[in-house]
Amino acid sequence: MTELKDMNQQEFEEIAADARNRYEELVQRDLQLDLTRGKPSAEQLSFADELLALPGKGEYRTADGVDVRNYGGLNGIVDIREIYAELLGLDLAQVCAGDSSSLNIAFDIMSWTYTFGNCDSPRPWSQEEKLRWICIVPGYDRHFSITEHFGFEMVTVPMLDNGPDMDAIRELVKDPSVKGLWAVPVFSNPTGVTFSEDVCRELAEMDTAAPDFRIMWDNAYAVHVFDEFPENYNVLEMAKKAGHPNRFWYLTSTSKVTFAGSGVAIFASSSANLEWYASHAGIRGIGPNKVNQLAHARYFGSAEGVREVMRQHASSLAPKFHSVLEILESRLGGLGIASWTSPKGGYFISLDVVDGTASRVVELAKEAGIKLTAAGSTFPLKQDPNDRNLRLAPSMPPLNEVEVAMDGVATCVLLAAVEKLAN
Known part of the structure; x- marks a missing residue:
């Protein structure tokens, strides 16, 4: 795929028009989705419900x-x-x-x-x-x-x-x-x-x-x-x-x-x-x-018991992370406007967008009902000198909401890049 900055005028305008249309449709959906903090989901928390009855009467x-x-x-x-x-x-x-x-x-x-x-x-x-x-x-x-x-x-x-x-x-x-x-x-x-x-x-x-x-x-x-x-x-x-x-x-x-x-x-x-x-x-x-x-x-x-608990968590988390990476690749791959990490564990994905557009991506997402961690949060004093980095936290929402939110985020990244490159 041709990178966005290398497209001819017609190709660029087609991409830009599609991004604007997608964004207008996104705003009309009146979403309320949240990818801000790396919290465990309700499903993950329920894995430990047995803990509430422990250590047990007389077991002290x-x-x-x-x-x-x-x-x-x-x-x-x-x-x-x-x-x-x-x-x-x-x-x-x-x-x-x-x-x-x-x-x-x-x-x-x-x-x-x-x-x-x-x-x-x-x-x-x-x-x-x-x-x-x-x-x-x-x-x-x-x-x-x-x-x-x-x-x-x-x-x-x-x-x-x-x-x-x-x-x-x-x-x-x-x-x-x-x-x-x-x-x-x-x-x-x-x-x-x-x-x-x-x-x-x-x-x-x-x-x-x-x-x-x-x-x-x-x-x-x-x-x-x-x-x-x-x-x-x-x-x-x-x-x-x-x-x-x-x-x-x-x-x-x-x-x-x-x-x-x-x-x-x-x-x-x-x-x-x-x-x-x-x-x-x-x-x-x-x-x-x-x-x-x-x-x-x-x-x-035992220590193995901890690992077994974390295998349960992986069954909940891995599909969400896989979905985020799939959407990023299908929507933004090859355009030269974003790069991202592919973690093998943890709670986050780091997304770098076109310099000077991370704050705009967050703003666009907010207007569309998708909460993202504020741009700059991954730097001291919340000041990213390049206004480039965003932290994605897909752990808490259910999978279907993660998919909707990430498709929306991809649209916002693309629209912000179009706006930047058009100037």
Whole structure:
């Protein structure tokens, strides 16, 4: 197919007229569709309904005899920690379990380091003259909101096919004001890229000017597959061998495995980092919701039990993602006006449109009754310098709505491109 920019006048006008007609028809349908956030669907949430009856009356003791109804147990119960240690390939001693949200733990860690410094800090980060943080783009907006909240200058590094641009990162970490890096290493948000073993090793081994440099390793989609489970590399061990044992703050949770608002968060790190974490977490509270942790441990049964649950999720998610990719290819393929990722897991598809048109695509979609995440959301301060990237989240609506919405989005992308190229 001839690319849109290379078409002769007649071909271009035919495409433009078709796009306008399709869009007018789309607006007339008075749709109310939403592709904004990566939430589990009602079908996915129902997979875990059994959890609501657990751990069961009288079933309140852990494998090592702890009564989960009482106070204590700051690091979480051994039953759920063992499951996630095996699932992620980590040492049990490095794994603790908290309450529902790993994002809450990420915020706490950042807040405590800002206020008190971490175990390698010469001073609290609030007392540093300048604070900078590396943000891989496109990336997760809620991560960027945290570093924005604490006043960091956020410097961007592009995502490549096997992970972030390591040449750019190695150069940036020569600056002692660069204190850390956000990373979603498996099925990244929104690109779906999984970091290669080499990239993981480079991040673990690289020298940094800041002695208290940290990588917030948010492995949110560690087991969120459409087909085969990825390898989750033990970056804690890589960093320890490289002489940087405290580099990684490793996070994950059950938020998109069971119930999104009522799960279990996992925090794993070096012994020094865990002691530092406990010194603050023990002041903040007496312990996590151990009843919920035991319920999850009984529900999963084992690491393989988690994988089996995620195979159920794949049966719901994979057809939606397949449909999105089919529609993008059939409507936009070969026109040279859009490119997109083809993830093998996770919750998002990253769509790049003609430079300067992402905001227009969102505007057109809104007028047609289709909600998209705001253009720029995948960049710090919500500022995409090229106004190019859009994050698609097809998980929550039923399949038929995903298909209608995506056909509409394709029409909006084409119309925005026609408008841009006609000027």
